[in-house]
Amino acid sequence: MEMRHLHALLKQRHSLGQLEPKGGKLAFVTVPRENLRGLLTELRDVHGFTHLVLLTAVDWMEDGLFQLTYMLNNRGRDMTLGIRVMLDRQEAQGDSIHDLWPTAATYQRELKEMFGIDFPGSPRIDEEFILEGWTDLPPYRRDFDSLAYSQQTYAERPGRVTHDPREYMKSKLYPDGV
Amino acid sequence: MGLREVLTPFTVWKHVFDEPVTIKNPIGRPAADRYRGFHQNDMASCIGCGTCEAICQNAAIDMVPVDGIETRTGDSGLRPQIDYGRCCWCALCVDVCMTGSLTMSNEYTWVDTDPDAFRFVPGLEEPWKDDEEGYEREGKRVLSGIERIHMEEMPPETRISNFEEIVDGYSRAEAILEADRCVECGLCVATCPAHMSIPDYIAAVRDQDYDRGLEILYETNPFSEVCGRVCTHKCETSCAALHEGDPIAIRWLKRHIVDEVPFDRRLELIGKPAAPTGRKVAIIGAGPAGLTAAFDLARAGHGVVVFEALSHAGGMMRYGIPEYRLPYEALDRDIGVIEAMGVEIRTNCRVGRDVTMDALRRDYDSVILAIGLNMGRSTRVPGTEGPGVEKAVDLLRRITDGEEVPVPERLVVIGGGNVAMDIARSMARLQMQKYGRVGVTLTALEDIDHFLADREEIVESREEGVQIFDARGPQEVVRDESGAVTGLRTWRVKSIFDADGRFAPAYDEGDEQIHEGTMVIEAIGQMADTSLLEEALTEALEWNRGRIRIDGAFRTSEPWLFAAGDAVKGPDVINAVADGHRVARTVMDELAAREVMQ
Ligand SMILES: Cc1cc2nc3c(=O)[nH]c(=O)nc-3n(C[C@H](O)[C@H](O)[C@H](O)COP(=O)(O)OP(=O)(O)OC[C@H]3O[C@@H](n4cnc5c(N)ncnc54)[C@H](O)[C@@H]3O)c2cc1C
Ligand code: SF4
Ligand code: SF4
Ligand code: SF4
Numbered sequence: 100m101e102m103r104h105l106h107a108l109l110k111q112r113h114s115l116g117q118l119e120p121k122g123g124k125l126a127f128v129t130v131p132r133e134n135l136r137g138l139l140t141e142l143r144d145v146h147g148f149t150h151l152v153l154l155t156a157v158d159w160m161e162d163g164l165f166q167l168t169y170m171l172n173n174r175g176r177d178m179t180l181g182i183r184v185m186l187d188r189q190e191a192q193g194d195s196i197h198d199l200w201p202t203a204a205t206y207q208r209e210l211k212e213m214f215g216i217d218f219p220g221s222p223r224i225d226e227e228f229i230l231e232g233w234t235d236l237p238p239y240r241r242d243f244d245s246l247a248y249s250q251q252t253y254a255e256r257p258g259r260v261t262h263d264p265r266e267y268m269k270s271k272l273y274p275d276g277v
Numbered sequence: 278m279g280l281r282e283v284l285t286p287f288t289v290w291k292h293v294f295d296e297p298v299t300i301k302n303p304i305g306r307p308a309a310d311r312y313r314g315f316h317q318n319d320m321a322s323c324i325g326c327g328t329c330e331a332i333c334q335n336a337a338i339d340m341v342p343v344d345g346i347e348t349r350t351g352d353s354g355l356r357p358q359i360d361y362g363r364c365c366w367c368a369l370c371v372d373v374c375m376t377g378s379l380t381m382s383n384e385y386t387w388v389d390t391d392p393d394a395f396r397f398v399p400g401l402e403e404p405w406k407d408d409e410e411g412y413e414r415e416g417k418r419v420l421s422g423i424e425r426i427h428m429e430e431m432p433p434e435t436r437i438s439n440f441e442e443i444v445d446g447y448s449r450a451e452a453i454l455e456a457d458r459c460v461e462c463g464l465c466v467a468t469c470p471a472h473m474s475i476p477d478y479i480a481a482v483r484d485q486d487y488d489r490g491l492e493i494l495y496e497t498n499p500f501s502e503v504c505g506r507v508c509t510h511k512c513e514t515s516c517a518a519l520h521e522g523d524p525i526a527i528r529w530l531k532r533h534i535v536d537e538v539p540f541d542r543r544l545e546l547i548g549k550p551a552a553p554t555g556r557k558v559a560i561i562g563a564g565p566a567g568l569t570a571a572f573d574l575a576r577a578g579h580g581v582v583v584f585e586a587l588s589h590a591g592g593m594m595r596y597g598i599p600e601y602r603l604p605y606e607a608l609d610r611d612i613g614v615i616e617a618m619g620v621e622i623r624t625n626c627r628v629g630r631d632v633t634m635d636a637l638r639r640d641y642d643s644v645i646l647a648i649g650l651n652m653g654r655s656t657r658v659p660g661t662e663g664p665g666v667e668k669a670v671d672l673l674r675r676i677t678d679g680e681e682v683p684v685p686e687r688l689v690v691i692g693g694g695n696v697a698m699d700i701a702r703s704m705a706r707l708q709m710q711k712y713g714r715v716g717v718t719l720t721a722l723e724d725i726d727h728f729l730a731d732r733e734e735i736v737e738s739r740e741e742g743v744q745i746f747d748a749r750g751p752q753e754v755v756r757d758e759s760g761a762v763t764g765l766r767t768w769r770v771k772s773i774f775d776a777d778g779r780f781a782p783a784y785d786e787g788d789e790q791i792h793e794g795t796m797v798i799e800a801i802g803q804m805a806d807t808s809l810l811e812e813a814l815t816e817a818l819e820w821n822r823g824r825i826r827i828d829g830a831f832r833t834s835e836p837w838l839f840a841a842g843d844a845v846k847g848p849d850v851i852n853a854v855a856d857g858h859r860v861a862r863t864v865m866d867e868l869a870a871r872e873v874m875q
Contacts, residue, residue: 224812245334249363256392261339264327264353265463265476271348272467273790277859 102126104180105146113138116183127168127181131261132194135184139169147173148180151199154206156214160241163188165216169196186216195221213239286446310779312383313366313412316359318400320346323378325353326517329370332420337363338370343398350468351515361395368412373420375460376520382406382414402679426451428529433740438709440600443737444506444529452533456482459525465512470855473497475512482530492502499572500565501610505532507603510848511730529578540610550618551578556868559584559641561628561809564592565850566842567647568615568622569857570864575618577865580799583620586627588678592649593782593843594850596674597696599703622774629809633710638837641872643864646825646833646840648859649805650847656691658737660754661799665762669800676703676728684708689765690741691751692800693721694729700800701743711847714741716803718792720749722782746792750784753798754785764793805844831860839864 105117106128115138116129130138131175142148152170159166169182186193195218198205212228214239227233236243269276308314320343330338340355348354357370357379370377382405389395399407402727417423429445436443447455461476469475474493481490494501508528516524538546556579560567563585571581589595616622626632637644653668656660668690675682684707690697697719705715719738721728725747728735739745749767757763769788775781805824807815819826819834824845827833831841841856 214616246336249335253363255336256360256396258393259339259360259396260341261330262341262353262355263463264325264340264355265466267340267355268343268348268353268464268467269472271354273472276472 102180105180109138109141112141121268124177125179125181127183128185129185132186133168134182135182136196136199137193138182139171139196142171142180142182143199147175148178150174151202151206154203156210156216156239158214158239158241159185160188160189165191165214167193167210167216170196176192191215192217193218195224197221213237215240279386298663306386308383310383310410311365311412312385312410313368313381314383314385315381315387315403315405316357316371316399317380317408317411318357318398319376319380319383320356320400321378322376322520323374323400324351324376324464324517324520325355326356326375326460326464327353327357328373328375328460328462328517329357329379331460331462332369333367334362334367334369334483337361337365341398343401351464351517352494353464356398356400358396358398362392366378366514370414372414373418373701374414375421375462375517377414378419380411382408384408384411385726410815417521421460421518423455424524425458426455433737433791436601437706437715437741438529440703440706442506442604443601446536447526447529447533451536452482452530453485455526456480456530458524459483460517460817464473464517464527465515465527468515469512470852471497472855473512478534479525479527479530482534486544487534487537488546491543493539494534495529495547497858498522498851498853499569499615500594500611500850501531502535502607503603504528504851504854505535505566506607507594507598508851513676518629524770540613543610543614544617547614547617550576551720554745554868556580556642557582557641557646558864559637560636560647561644562592562613562649562842562844563590563622563624564647564649564853565594566647566649566853566857566860567592568612568620569824569854570645570647570841570861571620571622571857571860572615572618574864575615579865579868581620583622584628584632585622585624586630588625588673593651593670596677597670599673599676599699599701601706602699606638619749626775627809629804629811633642634810634814642837644838644870645860645864646805646838646844647842647853647860648805648809650805652804653799653850654804655799656751656801658751658753660756660762661797663702663756663760665756665795666754666797666799669696669798670803672700673703674762676707683796684711684730686712686765688717688796688798689792689794689801690717690719690798691721691765693719693723693747694723694800694802695731696803697721697800698734698738698743698746700798702738702741704798705738705741705743716794717743717848718746718765718794719743720746720751720767720792722748722750722773724748724770727744733768749790749792750782751790752784755791761793762797765790765797766791780786793857803843807844830863831856836867 113134114131119127148171150172152172154169165188167184172179183219193216204222207221208228210216211224212230218224235266327340330340330769339358343356343360346354384405400690403825456479459479463476465475466472476492478493510528512527513524518524558574558579558581560571560583563583567583571583572847575581590612593610653670672682690701701717701719705717714719748770750770751767753766755764755766767790768784768786771783771785825840827834827840827845833840839860841860842853
């Protein structure tokens, strides 16, 4: 069964967006949050997508959305399907799937720490993952200012000097401004 | 706790005599091929744009001078120095690098007791500086756009029968995309003769703040609407973006800003001049040099009168540059702002005929000469005397004035510069209107790769049907028994300059051609008409190879007289603008100094 077939079949029971194929073996599809669980379960139990490859997020700050991407793989058929769910960025809350795939708990903990997206009920969700004693905005949010953070957090070794290329060229090539 | 958990720690004892998996001394152990280790930088291709510094989220990079690397056009002479106490090896700097000079070796082990040793300029003497392994970006930069946003133009078949403007200008959406490609490095600023704040006004486009953009333009250039269309845009030849793609369309973005601000709003933004000082300055010539000086002086509150021989202001911007490149309304708006500052422009008033230099010297505190180069030069080959042979600048002036000019079915232009292209393309339009087809032949000494004209002028001329014969030296304007012109006789050029670099064309006399045409137009250069000076002043002034000698501040050898623009320097509008600012500053300094003396 190829991707388009599968999509047509699933569409009969789930509210799915358009299929976005990326070559023969990989495709993406967007679903409403309330459809996610049902779809994942069917893919896992009926269509052989038994492997959760990864769960990750994109910050669409300007649109006020977080995008979650669940990559599922059917090993037998060598097919990968990316399921996207858009979340309200303000609310920043997703639905835990650790009971479907235990590994999801780890991804969810990472997303909580790096993006501030909560997954209520996910094991150890509030424990520190790799950041220790982090007090700032979650660092993968696009409004987190990495440069300002590193300047505040890490001391500058004395003796550093920099030059603005434009001003430096002026001083060398036309010091009196003409 | 079960028995297993209690016993497990002891089971590891069986490994106690095994070879350790970790390495005691990691020095010398090679990393993977694509490992991101200490940076490498090809000093010769890095241009010191500082984009690596700007992107580094750890503030690990400083731009510093390096011995042996000079500051020059398109290269700041600075190079990135990296503080490895801060670097996190993310390679963003490598990915963003405008030239691809910055890469990373796979070298990562290094022990030193001096922490300052870990702050250095990559590419100088590290042992790994030429290593092949390590991380480099695949292909060209991807974090800023490579290709210029396309500019719509009128196609040749539509534009050839009229003088309407060819270039459309960007829409807002297009301009934002083009502005987005600029990394704000500022390398281009040094190249612009007026040192316009290019990255700042491009940022204003990106921010959609056209009021701010316009104010920035006016800080350095009161002819931004003109320059946004016809500037020689040398800045674009030093743009950081050209190393792996198209340079930013700096000229078109400038034009876009002015196009977006209505004229009345422009006047509001520029505001009123300072209170009158009571000082008066006379300016001879209403070209870009004279009018820029007038703008600066008037804004500072000085009384300014500009004397202009022709019926309209603008100089070569009006009487040279054809309308299809620069519509008169665009020029009129730039001049309108200058007049709104209180500058009086007396047209149809030729100094030397309608008013004398002596009178100006007497009635004004200072006099600025900005008379341009308005007389066409002649090849002086046999046959150039007499009817049927014209000078490009004379014809262009008459076309602008709306005079009826003779339009033959076939004509020959001599010259390979932009003026030659302008007259060829103007005459082609007139021929199209009169005969429905183009009959222009253009001959030049240079071979096509060394034409002085811009590439786009050559391309567009050909698209419009101009036939170009390169490396042809004019020998004679051929005339029939009645004296009427029938063509131009040329020989093939073997070389233009002699061994000492002097102009001395050598020809292959065996390769002769007659280019047919009943008119020959010479477009080989212009010279100044300095007859207005009259004898005494001509004698008194110091000269330099036929031009009035000026110092770096545009003073002539006479303390009351200053000179600027094409007549003393050149060669284009933006240089005239830069000169205008400079001469105005000198005049203001002198006026202030005299104030103190009195
Ligand atoms: C055909 C042509 C095309 C060009 N195209 C371009 C281009 O695309 N881009 C670009 O940047 N540059 C271009 N240039 C060059 C540019 O126009 C000039 O460099 C610029 O106009 C010089 O400015 P200026 O003020 O020194 O002199 P001008 O513009 O020549 O102005 C001098 C003024 O002084 C007046 N004058 C002279 N003698 C007297 C007198 N005795 N009394 C009163 N008034 C007098 C003249 O009538 C004229 O109006 C072109 C030039 C020509 C000829
Ligand atoms: S971005 Fe590249 S070219 Fe520019 S200064 Fe840095 S290393 Fe040099
Ligand atoms: S690798 Fe990253 S942290 Fe290091 S200098 Fe480059 S941009 Fe900065
Ligand atoms: S236009 Fe080019 S050279 Fe100028 S600031 Fe932008 S990228 Fe740098």
